[in-house]
Amino acid sequence: MKRIGVLTSGGDAPGMNAAIRAVVRKAIYQDVEVFGIKNGFQGLIDGNIEQMEIGSVGDIIHRGGTILRSARSEEFKTEEGQKKGIEQLNKYGIEGLVVIGGDGSFHGAQKLTEKGYPCIGVPGTIDNDISGTDFTIGFDTALNTIIEAIDKIRDTATSHERTYVIEVMGRDAGDLALWAGLAGGAESILIPEKEEDFTDIVDRLKRGQERGKKHSIIVIAEGVGSGFDYGEQINEAVGLETRVTVLGYIQRGGSPTATDRVLASRLGAKSVESLLSGKAGKMVGIYNNQLVEQDIVEILSEKHEINHNMYNLSKELSI
Known part of the structure; x- marks a missing residue:
């Protein structure tokens, strides 16, 4: 193999440039x-x-986003769109492809592999929702962005004695909310993987009031529901002055952390090694700090699991 291609697909994530x-x-x-x-x-x-x-x-390892830019393509989901892509690969003599992105991107990589063009997937998504790897590129940076916001919000929550609901990204996966909530000392963490009884949230807030607690932080993943809706419910149920912050796309931007830069560098280099050794339809990931390869088909068939011990710990520490 003497000529390969690389692309980024789906939502951007800090560290994609380091992987490129x-x-x-x-x-x-x-x-x-x-x-x-x-x-x-x-x-x-x-x-x-x-x-x-x-x-x-040159000079891109520290930059967020992706210099190759990213886009979602409905056309590529069709046989005709994939045929057009293959024609372009043939035109340029590209013999293998590195695809940096999330599960949607891996579907595209698998389709090309099935049609005879070897692809290697590199997990790049802030949601950390890909099975087969402990961490995805961009997760650590987004997590630190959220924690920085929580710390700042806690300052004003303390000053004004208010309850704050902070809505973070995570449509189907709660890793960002769970890790940020635990690191930020949140009183409650609401994630898609765990059904939380609203009365438990209310009871926790009331217990805090009874022991003189003047402010509270609640972190909610967007997949659970609207932070504003929860804020209104809390206000009605407990009578606490409640403010809501939706962090939104600020979580995707920014210079990647050292952790993400190193992870992206290791995975990017490993993807090339995999292609040159004749591998195809694989995703490179990290497990117990060791680089691993797994079949994309298996990755797509499995659901990412949160760390249940961490979730239980967050409940224990927020009494």
Whole structure:
């Protein structure tokens, strides 16, 4: 294999640029040409492809987002769209592809692999919702963004003696809310994987009132419901002055943490090694700090699980 491609797809995540850099430089180190495909699978269909050199990825390791840009493509989900993508791969002589993204991106990678074009997936999503890997690229940075916000909100919550509901990302996965809530000392953490009785939240707030607690922090994943709805319910049930903050897309931006830069570098380089060794339809991940490979088909068939011990601990510490 002498020519490979790399693309980023789906939602952007801090550290994607570090992964792109690792793919490009590891490949060039192995005397392999690298072509960057811009705007994800839609860019593949459109032929938005250009060769990348060592200098193409200079000074990007610290930048958030993705220099290759990202887009979702409904067209690529069709047989016709995949055929167009394959035609572009043939045109440029690309023999293998590294796909950086989440489960939607891996579906596209698997389709190409089934049609004879070997792909390796690199997990890049702030939600940390991919099975087969302990962490995904971008999760640590987003987590630290949330914790920084919680710390600042706690300052004003203390000053004004208020309850704050903080809504974070996580449509189907609660890792961001769970980790941020535990690290930020939240009184309650609401995540999609666990059904929380509203009366328990109310009881916890009332117990805090009884012992003189003047403020509280509640972290809710967007997949559970609206933070504003919960804020209104708390106000009505407990009579506490409640404010709501929805962090939104601020969680996706920013310079990646050292943890994400190192993870992205390791996974990006490993993806090239996997392609050059003849692997296809695999995702590279990290398990117990060791790099691993797993079949994308298996990854897509499994549901990511939260750390239940961490969830129980958060309940114990928020008494």
